[in-house]
Amino acid sequence: MSQIKTCVLGVGLAGLTFHVPFLLALPEFFTLHSVLERSPSTSEGKVYQRFGVTVKVHRTLDQVLADSEIDLIIVATPSHTHYEFAKAALSAGKHVLVDKPVTATFEQAKELGVLASNKHLVLYAFQNRRWDADFLALKRLLNLPSSSPYSLGEIIEFESHYDRYRKSLKGTWKDHALPATGQTYDLGSHLIDQALTLFGRPAKVTAFLENTRGIGNPDVDDTFTIIFRYNRGSNSHNYPLTVTLKAQILSVRSPQIRYIVKGDKGTYVKYGIDIQEDQLKVISSINEIFEPSFGKESEQFYGTLENIDAENLPVRKSIWPSEEAGKYIELFKNLAGAIREGKELEVKWNEAAAVIEMIELAKKSSREGITVEIS
Numbered sequence: 001m002s003q004i005k006t007c008v009l010g011v012g013l014a015g016l017t018f019h020v021p022f023l024l025a026l027p028e029f030f031t032l033h034s035v036l037e038r039s040p041s042t043s044e045g046k047v048y049q050r051f052g053v054t055v056k057v058h059r060t061l062d063q064v065l066a067d068s069e070i071d072l073i074i075v076a077t078p079s080h081t082h083y084e085f086a087k088a089a090l091s092a093g094k095h096v097l098v099d100k101p102v103t104a105t106f107e108q109a110k111e112l113g114v115l116a117s118n119k120h121l122v123l124y125a126f127q128n129r130r131w132d133a134d135f136l137a138l139k140r141l142l143n144l145p146s147s148s149p150y151s152l153g154e155i156i157e158f159e160s161h162y163d164r165y166r167k168s169l170k171g172t173w174k175d176h177a178l179p180a181t182g183q184t185y186d187l188g189s190h191l192i193d194q195a196l197t198l199f200g201r202p203a204k205v206t207a208f209l210e211n212t213r214g215i216g217n218p219d220v221d222d223t224f225t226i227i228f229r230y231n232r233g234s235n236s237h238n239y240p241l242t243v244t245l246k247a248q249i250l251s252v253r254s255p256q257i258r259y260i261v262k263g264d265k266g267t268y269v270k271y272g273i274d275i276q277e278d279q280l281k282v283i284s285s286i287n288e289i290f291e292p293s294f295g296k297e298s299e300q301f302y303g304t305l306e307n308i309d310a311e312n313l314p315v316r317k318s319i320w321p322s323e324e325a326g327k328y329i330e331l332f333k334n335l336a337g338a339i340r341e342g343k344e345l346e347v348k349w350n351e352a353a354a355v356i357e358m359i360e361l362a363k364k365s366s367r368e369g370i371t372v373e374i375s
Helices: 013-025 046-051 061-066 079-091 106-118 133-142 188-199 276-282 286-290 329-341 349-368
Strands: 004-009 030-036 056-058 072-075 095-099 123-126 155-161 204-210 223-230 241-247 257-263 266-271 303-307 316-320
Touching: 004 013, 004 061, 004 329, 013 030, 013 046, 013 095, 013 276, 013 286, 013 329, 030 046, 030 061, 056 061, 061 079, 072 079, 079 095, 079 106, 106 123, 106 349, 123 329, 123 349, 133 188, 133 257, 133 266, 133 303, 155 188, 188 223, 188 241, 188 349, 204 349, 223 349
Parallel strands: 004 030, 004 072, 030 056, 072 095, 095 123, 155 241
Antiparallel strands: 155 257, 204 223, 223 241, 257 266, 266 303, 303 316
């Protein structure tokens, strides 16, 4: 497979933490050709400062689009630019990996999908948290046969959190009322994607999106509760299913709750968040990505199970280990396979678009104080 010459738009947290390390770690698939860095402090730019690697530094998007050597553009810029930059890259004949949220509106997401299809280009959404260690452990649990002593049985309640404690503003573009900003677009994109991956399309949504702290722009939500309701019999559910997705900005707890999953045969509770982001922020060598400790969850954060075999029998308690390490690198391997060999996308664009659709419906529910039926 020939190397995919890649340009990363943006060298902030997203570009330097989530994208550049994996491009450098996979030379059999990618070469980091260039970056878009509008005002580099040195001629070499931030990639050289952080990783000691020399790449071409473009100062404008037009320079990137005009560079015929580039095969793939990664959009890792502020959220309100994602649609515009992805559309420009596709129009220039480049494959695109776009960070979440992929767009501000469902219509924009559908438009990009049509454009990529018409040009026979790969358009990939960076839903990296499908490869979190805790989510991989959860999927393994939910895929157990009902005969397993660890099976939760038929799921009736699912609760997923991404809570934090932060009383002040970050002092970045995320504080401003721009398209596709706020916690629902930011963290909600992950939680919604995971829920749709596990349970499919809900029947209705009720949501509460708010600026809990009352600081900054009141239109920028810092907290959300989104409730998906699945009717009995839909998507092969034998019971009604309630899925609750939450991000609370003033949650005082360490570690924070991650999952509470209740079935008719058991309950699973999980604390703590995947460690790959924290590791990527501080790695001193790209080789650390391939060490056994990378993405490996500490046993103290393994989830707990409570199961029952029949009514009136005692509850059995056990640990459900996160056996697989988190592996964001698999997203990049799949992306390379899709570009060079036509392999099926692990994150399909219509799935990414559905996340934005659910965010728009959640915003409508919260704004109007109603439960929104989903067709």
